Amino acid sequence: MNRHYRYLPLSKVTPGTVLADDLLDKVGHVLLPAGTTLTERMLQAIAHHDIHQLTVEGEVGAEHEELEYLTTKLNRIEKIFRQAGDAEPANILKSYVIDYRKGEAK
Numbered sequence: 001m002n003r004h005y006r007y008l009p010l011s012k013v014t015p016g017t018v019l020a021d022d023l024l025d026k027v028g029h030v031l032l033p034a035g036t037t038l039t040e041r042m043l044q045a046i047a048h049h050d051i052h053q054l055t056v057e058g059e060v061g062a063e064h065e066e067l068e069y070l071t072t073k074l075n076r077i078e079k080i081f082r083q084a085g086d087a088e089p090a091n092i093l094k095s096y097v098i099d100y101r102k103g104e105a106k
Helices: 040-048 065-080 088-102
Strands: 003-009 030-032 053-059
Touching: 003 065, 030 053, 065 088
Parallel strands: none
Antiparallel strands: 003 053
16 A cells, blocks of 8 residues: 655554654754654653654545644634734735645745
């Protein structure tokens, strides 16, 4: 089966999941290398590092769950910026945040 990378909130990651990218701490030190198969103990330690989302390898066909998560995040962004109106600085920031969430950040 084909594999691809996807973002998952830490709360949805289960033991046995494989990291797609190196997991870094706040200062850039590698906590776990890409390809690591996560255990329950590792997931608990990751939570202590204030990490909320991981890039993991996933089966093709899991797009529905990923799309649902992205939709939730995009709806949250709309709610946060709801009172910005046509204010240009806020709209630029909003577009950057949306691009980041979609994985299209430059």
